Amino acid sequence: MRLVVDLNRCQGYAQCAFLAPDVFTMHGDEALMYDPLADDTQRENVRRAADACPVKAITLDYEDQGAADGKAGASRVG
């Protein structure tokens, strides 16, 4: 599954690194590194990470958005 993080928006809260540690890791105290093509087995973890991001910096492909909680089509980017 494809994803991208708006690192202007990211403030290093690291919620994603707790919820999907195989995809998101902190590099140093504040910088985030992630795999933009996460393995499909990580789908639920990545969705949870995107939902939990306090600044809504994680964008998922439209096909992966919101299906789990019925909020289909909800934009995660302002």
Next chain:
Amino acid sequence: MSVDGYLETLRREGRIVVVGASLAGLRAAETLRAEGFAGTLTMVGDEPHEPYDRPPLSKQVLLGKVPADHTVLPRRRPVDAEWRLGAAATGLDLAAKQVRLADGDAIDYDRLLITTGVRARPWPRELEADLDGVCVLRTRDDAIRLHHRLKAGPRRVLVIGAGFTGSEIASACRERGLPVTVAERGPAPLVGALGGVVGEVAAELQRAHGVDLRCGVQVTGLEGDSAGRVRQAHFSDGTAVESDVVVVALGATRNTEWLADSGLGAGPRGIACDAGCRAFDVRGIVTDDVFVAGDVARSPHPLFGYQFLSLEHWGNAVSQAEVAAHNMISASADRRPHLWMPSFWSAQFGVNIKSVGVPPMADQIIVTQGSLAEQRFTAAYGYQGRVIAAVTFDQAKWLDFYERQIEQAAPFPPEFTTVDRRPEGLQPVPAGFPDPSLPSHGPTVTLSGHSPTDRRVSFTPRRA
């Protein structure tokens, strides 16, 4: 004929062509569809790949943590476009409203969006640039090649240029345990973007991580062995460095050559456009059917003295693409200005560097929180008594606050008290930007002639 009627027709069955299939092009295409454009959409891209993200290429990809082909961008929505990938645009006929492609095809448009971006500036001497082991880093294919070189365990990597890309490459090399030399013409890394005070912190950071950093020197020549592999670089101070991988990180050059005879106001500094993203032609008249967005655009920003800013920033590409797409299919009164606050980030040597505003406009800087010596701080930049920019090293959470300060033209030095302000942050000091009247990294544009008929602009590539 009613113009509204034309717009209705355009939105229903018009033809929109987007030249440049990267971040800005993709986000524009999504916005066009999201706002109800139902006509024909054609996406033209010179690379054979579908739109991908570039920032990871100099970070997780060079570190070998993520393969380069993992950076394909997610789609916000289906764009229902005809993709012409691997087919560079070679010309534009403004009168006929037609884009010409390298494969000989021509595509008609009613509205055109240009998002052709920039490319890495190559090493200026072609014979030396062709040596095996001399690389640049801009595209996915560049990243694959450079990663391959680093993986092979070179004896030493030389990075020419200590801007953000060069510094990130040096950081990746050190993290991989590779010896690396960085050669920078200026007095410190990042000095053009962040000034001398912060540049000194970046220099300390590099040296503390084992980079052989050499500032105030130019690379005067690259030397190859009998098999055509690079093996040594000569510096202007008479020294030389043995190196089997040389990465040229001398900034970017704008992809505007294909517009040279088009009559559009396009050149080495980009394509000038108004705040509504409409391109200017060479006469200085704004076009109504050609729009520009992303790294290739230069547009006036009211917050920064209406300067024509050319921002090679990820967030600018997204924001400007959205505004351009909206304006392309909207009536004059419904159009929006592109008023994005310049912002960027860089991760290097384990530190998260972020910026808002336009630091190079500043004359002064003050450390408002933290400490330069600890490499963890917030610095505000001032220009003529107002806050114009802010930079953080591992203190990104404060940037939102400074963004508001810049938007409100808050006084500089800041009048508020902050937590963790140290003695060094009590007085502003000169920000230490290089004199803009002296040629530095970039190519130079010179004007000659006095009468309108013999007035010429010549483009002088910078010789390192």
